Amino acid sequence: MKNPFYYGGIVSREYFCNREKEIKELKKDILNGLNILIYAPRRFGKTSLVLHSLEELKEEENLKYIFVDLIGISSKEEFINEYFNAIAQSLKKPIDKVIKFFKSVAKLKPSIKVIVDELGKSRFQLEFSPEKAVETLDEVLDLPLFYAKEDKICVVFDEFQEIEALGIENKLRAKLQHHSNKISYVFMGSKKGILKKMFQDKTRAFYRSVKHFQIKEILEKDWTKFIQEKFEKTGKKIDKNFIKEILSITRGFPYYTQQFAYELWENTEKEVNEEIFQKTLKLIMEREEDLFATEWDNLTTNQKKVLKLIVEKNGQNLYDEKALAKYEIKVGSLRKILQILLDKDIIDKTEDRYYLQDPLFEYWLRQRIY
Ligand SMILES: Nc1ncnc2c1ncn2[C@@H]1O[C@H](COP(=O)(O)OP(=O)(O)OP(=O)(O)O)[C@@H](O)[C@H]1O
Ligand SMILES: [Mg+2]
Missing domain, CATH: 1.10.10.10 (Winged helix-like DNA-binding domain superfamily/Winged helix DNA-binding domain)
Known part of the structure; x- marks a missing residue:
């Protein structure tokens, strides 16, 4: 039987636990066109929450969204291409139609290149000379406006703190502020220190330009229902006290709680007992040991x-x-x-x-x- 828990990548649907209040608030803010900042520690479920909410809005309100993951982006040129590709992908049209669309809406002089990988997935790139980088950036930043004409649009910049090193903070802010009410921007990331400075320091471009959206740990009662139901549906049993013990270690951190539940389910044939619980805890700690030891040594x-x-x-x-x-x-x-x-x-x-x-x-x- 398939393990009913999952950890690692983005989760949705049956792997997604609660967060109903947050989803409701986030959806409302996005529809109202607010710009939002979300920061929370690594593996806290930021990306899952935002994508889950956007998918619901897509179905219910016909919202279109552009999701840009900035992790690993280290230059202005890379940013331009990552963003351009995200916009192109979000159109969900055949390649020739995408290219036609861009040619019709923008003056984009640079030629558009399409790279197809082994899996048949296409990636859109712009070819431009270094002197044209600023101009191209300007145009790309305005591209979402072209479908904002008829639709509700949300643009998400995941791992936004990466922008700091690219020297485009001022430019970005200057451009995006003219999109207010038309496009809702969601900025998120895990580097609280950097993000707080970017949005709370008076000398910085993004100062006071967003609503700070808080996400908290998932509550004990929600986890208990989630974990117990999944065990039961798969013919296994877990006592509430074990869930309490898991949460006392993981503090309700989504990634670790799912990891614990996943491994515990794997180790359990019929019902969780103390021995199985301890064995699972040991296994998880052994697996994380190297990482923590390195962090400690640093x-x-x-x-x-x-x-x-x-x-x-x-x-x-x-x-x-x-x-x-x-x-x-x-x-x-x-x-x-x-x-x-x-x-x-x-x-x-x-x-x-x-x-x-x-x-x-x-x-x-x-x-x-x-
Ligand atoms: N609402 C949720 N219900 C259940 N599990 C969740 C939920 N949100 C996140 N998780 C768990 O946490 C893991 C990490 O989620 P996600 O990638 O969304 O977090 P993140 O904060 O974006 O992480 P990162 O800092 O690595 O980008 C998921 O693989 C899943 O196991
Ligand atoms: Mg993430």
């Missing part, structure tokens, strides 16, 4: 001390004298190191406590303290 001694302090004190009362003495940290350097760890997206904080962003990394470290 930290300075002081950063390591502060992380231990956070885990030991559960992120609260860090300035407690005894604890500082135990780890030989000075008050002044604690403040600095906390900021560095925040900037590096290793830790985060709520109103009253600090915590490690990655719940399994925190669990791994906890095992090494006590």
